[in-house]
Amino acid sequence: MSQQFTPNNPLPQEAKVPVEMAVFSLDVEAEIDRHLAKYPVKRSAILPLMFIVQRERGGYLDPPGVAYLADRLDVRITDIWEVATFYSMINTEPVGTYHIQVCRTLSCKILGAGKITEQCSTRLGIKPGETTPDGKFSLSEVECLGSCGTAPMLQIGFDFHENLTAEKLDKILDTCERGEYVFTVKG
Amino acid sequence: MSIISDIVESTKSIIKGMSVTFSYIPKAKWTVQYPEEPVTLQPRYRGQHLLHVDELGREKCVACYLCAAACPSDCIYIVAADDPRAPEERTGVDERYAEVYNIDYGRCIFCGYCVEACPKDAITHGYNFELSVYNRADLLKTKDDLLITKQKQSPNYRVAFSDEDVDSEYKEV
Amino acid sequence: MTTAESVKVTINGQEFQVQKGAPLIDVCRENGFAIPSFCYYADLALQASCRMCLVRIEKMPKLQTSCTITCTDGMIVTTQSEEIEKAQRGMVEFLLANHPLDCPVCDRGGECELQEMVFDWGGLEERFTERKNYYPEKFLSPIVANDPQRCILCKRCTRVCDEWMGEDAIEAGGRGANTVIGTFGGWLNCSQCGNCIEVCPTGTLLDATYRHQTRPWELERTVSTCTFCSDGCQMSLGSRAGELMRVVARDRYVDGINGEFLCIKGRFAHPFVNHEERLRTPLIRYRKGGKLIPATWDEAIRFTAAKLQEIKDAHGANSIGVVGSPRLTNEANYVLLKFAREVIGTEHYTASEAFSLAPFFKHMTAPLATHKDIRHAKTIVLIGGEPEELQPLTAKQVRQAVRNGGAKLVIINSVPVRLKQQATQFLHVRPGTEDALVLALAGQTDDAMAARKMGVEVGEIEPLRRMIDETQGNVVLMFGGELSTEAQTILAQLPGSIGDEENRRFLFHPLPLFNNSFGVHDVGLMDGKLNATGLLDAAGDTVRALYVAGGLLPAHLQGREQALQNLDFLVVQELFATDTTAHADVVFPAASFAEIDGTYTNNDGLVQRVRQSIPPVHQAKPDWVITSLLADALGIDFNYQMSASAVFREIGEHVPAYQGLRYPLLKDESKPVQAKYQLAGQRAEVADVLAELRQRVERMTGAGDKIMETPEVGHELFKIGTLTGKVPQFHLLAAGNPEPPDVLVSPLYQITIDSGLRRDTAIAGD
Secondary structure (H helix, E strand, O other): OOOOOOOOOOOOOOOOOOOOOOOOOHHHHHHHHHHHHHOOOHHHHHHHHHHHHHHHOOOOOOHHHHHHHHHHHOOOHHHHHHHHHHOOOOOOOOOOOEEEEEEOOHHHHHOOHHHHHHHHHHHHOOOOOEEOOOOOEEEEEEOOOOOHHHOOOEEEOOEEEOOOOHHHHHHHHHHHHHOOOOOOOOO | OOHHHHHHHHHHHHHHHHHHHHHHOOOOOOOOOOOOOOEEEOOOOOOOEEEOEOOOOOEOOOOOOHHHHHOOOOOEEEEEEEOOOOHHHOOEOOOEEEEEEEEEOOOOOOOOHHHHHOOOOOEEEOOOOOOOOOOHHHHEEOHHHHEOOOOOOOOOEEEOOOOOOOOOHHHOO | OOOOOEEEEEEOOEEEEEEOOOEHHHHHHHOOOOOOOOOOOOOOOOOOOOOOOEEEEOOOOOOEEOOOOEOOOOEEEEOOOHHHHHHHHHHHHHHOOOOOOOOOOOOOOOOOHHHHHHHHHOOOOOOOOOOOOOOOOEEEEOOEEEOHHHOOOOOHHHHHHHHOOOOOOOEEEOOHHHOEEEOHHHOOOOOOOOHHHHHOOOOOEEEOOOOOOOOHHHOEEEEEEOOOOOOOOEEEEEEEOOEEEEEEOOOOOOOOOOOOOOOHHHHHOOOOOOOOOOOOOOEEOOOOOOOOEEOOHHHHHHHHHHHHHHHHHHHOHHHEEEEEOOOOOHHHHHHHHHHHHHHHOOOOEEEOOOOOOHHHHHHOOOOEOOHHHHHOOOEEEEEOOOHHHHOHHHHHHHHHHHHOOOOEEEEEEOOOOHHHHHOOEEEEOOOOOHHHHHHHHOOOOOHHHHHHHHOOOHHHHHHHHHHHHHOOEEEEEEEOOOOOHHHHHHHHHHHHHHOOEOOEEEEEEEOOOOOOHHHHHHOOHHHOOOOHHHHHHOEOOOEOEEEEEOOOOHHHHOOOHHHHHHOOEEEEEEOOOOOOHHHOOEEEEEOOHHHOOEEEEOOOOEEEEEOOOOOOOOOOEOHHHHHHHHHHHOOOOOOOOOOHHHHHHHHHHHOHHHOOOOHHHHOOOOOOEEOOOOOOOOOOOHHHHHHHHHHHHHHOOOOOOOOOOOOOOOOOOOOHHHHOOOOHHHHHHHOOOOOOOOOOOOHHHHOOOOOOOOHHHOOOOO
């Protein structure tokens, strides 16, 4: 009479609750301490710490990293998840080397953000929110990145690419594919 | 009252009655030669229910129980179940389907409320009307009897195409 | 407490005198003005996200959400107008923008708040033609199914999880139109209470064990009392065709002391009722060492009566012991007592209770606190016990009293229980030294000695005493089974010796383990000469036969396995084959709580009804019926005419605390009736007890390690014993469902039936 909850359930999901905690080098710990010292309440430092952990843990918040954050900030892991999913700059899933984030808010949308995304999609063979199998590219659609005057735009890492056209985008993707892309802004 | 007037009066009535009888003899016959000939049924005739399937052969019924709730004679019994398989392998169109779907024709009054209630157009009235059985228990029809893919349609009926295509007295009313 | 200022509020042209600061939405609803809302939930933090409760308040520029507005003097409110209706209709349209039209499939269909709202406020046509957000359906745990598409983001679940349970396991992630309710890693790592399912107004969070089983209107609903702990939550049993399908506490079905709160046990541990391993017929073992053979009721009753008569004639009446159970109804225990006294004439009767509350009741100088009192208490002192695991409703009320009512909580425990997060003060004592605190509170020892014995700082006791002294309002004293009988006595006398002040009142809240621990004491079954362990120790010696209703506790059987074999004759009334029935000569199949009428007395002293939801499964009979059948066979007719109500009428005549109670008086679960316990005055003989307690404390070594580890969620709650081990969905966890390596998953995995969770914790019974 009860629900059959079998391993080959058609709704597959992976359970990821951390058991172990990430360990960081002394330099990183010092940096974290510096940030923590800035705020009267520990949990306020959640954003800077997330960036650090993300940088150190291969570009996304992995379960041990989250466990570390929860421990350092004295919050629950669901709180971390809540904040992490709110910001498009913080990834909860592994992302590719080139994380292409296309702005889809009003100005960009009007000036053809949809086409830009579509072009990326067809060229890379992935839908927004996915990563190429070789781990090189990730594509996502994000809300306003504050560059409405130069719409449509996207960012790779923290680099802005503005006033996009199909040719311009192709050129950028070519550089990335050849591995010649140079990040100008360090995360 | 004399005997003569009695005879005259009764003869008059007999003639009056028989004139009606004889007047009908040359007219067209309405008697349906069932079961030698098929009965013509109205398109909206409410016969035995049909449970429908979609184009992939999956049952349309999602076991929402609305038909059972609408049924005034409480003749529908459903047991819902969960089908955790992939959509194309499922029994029904959704992950919820009717494991058991019984209609007790000993109770059904063919009111059609179940058909009206169905949000998925999964149940309709068919035209099968020969429901008499020798055993009362056989009046309980299960999903195997009701599914459109499994229900055997009787050869003894044809459905009228339109209101004009009717051969009964309903036409005159 | 000071009475709040009264202010005048005009609603739709009518004037009302209301309390200042009361939420406007409540005031409107109380006075008969219906206001729709989703996210407003009494006694939870305000959300104001559904925007359905809009009202027009004069001098305010826009429509206001009535849930966030508190009443102030001279407020002029309009709850119904064209403008408001237009706004509300607009809101419903937005709520439905992403809501799928799958009501026929959704389990909530028929009792869905959104569905009802759409009937009243929804448009006929959907104007949004855009693609709806799509998220796949998933399971957050084996008992919580989640369909994020249906969510309207009222966040009741997240608030309930945080404020009621203090677990904060479920939260809203993402942002804007993509916000979803979820958890980190996709699993609910919590105590699995299922309250999020209960409060969800849509079909977003659903009971996975009841998933796609039937529809709400198909279920026969019965209001009954939970059988799993002493809190006595009121719940609605949904049954269909003789099968118990689900248990809910939804407001629309039941309105008890617990509101919509239930714990994992109450809500999900019911499948034992229709379990296939239930005993089907009476069983007789004709010779020792032989097999239990199915028999008819007539034969089993005749056999038992003859055997009991034989033993009584041979060894005297006192050679027969009768053991009741705190898990049985008052009726069952009363009839057992009557059987023991009048039919057998034995002095050996008792109940298989974990600890006796007799000394407490004898010396009680302050009334019992109800759960409502706990919610509004100002100071709560919790000595021993672990309500979060053993009395979840009490724990919820304590947490809310602290969070929402600003109460002060002092915890004295040898284990750093989770509730200490809410505590103002936590006295972490050595195991088994809780008595010393009671002595210190009674002012009968210097703090230094008590502190030394308990292993706490001397200065930690004085603030506690001061806190109690300075309280303006109710002081609730809670205690668990850790206290010795002497300490219970002294604690019971404490309010009498401190004395009530004008604005302070003492209330007691003992934390016994079982659903009818109070009742079994009240009917007098615990007053026998020997307790359960005593009876077992005398087995084969002075006690030749035992009549056990409801099984013995593992704690009693521990080390006395031989005792049951030494008996000449053992009769057991049980639901399942257990350790006790393994030695029984006759086993009667008893009916579970869902199959009987009766009453339980909870730890508030509230006498609450248990109602029959399904006919007894197989050949089971209610416990009291079996006892009266036996009495009949032994020549005494109790003359109850198969009516539980007749038994209770007799209880109402013979048990002092239940004087005048009848079933009709207990009809309304929203107005529970408290048993009338006699308050004791200051008693002289307490001095002896005090001396004994002092000796006991002085004997404590004042050394030893403290328990430093906070126990995991569910260490008691999920024990098979408390869940009865016959709950199939929990087996699924043990069967190796997705358990990725190096990953800690839902704590339910800790209920590992297959890996053999200690058998001794199994307390089968109803």
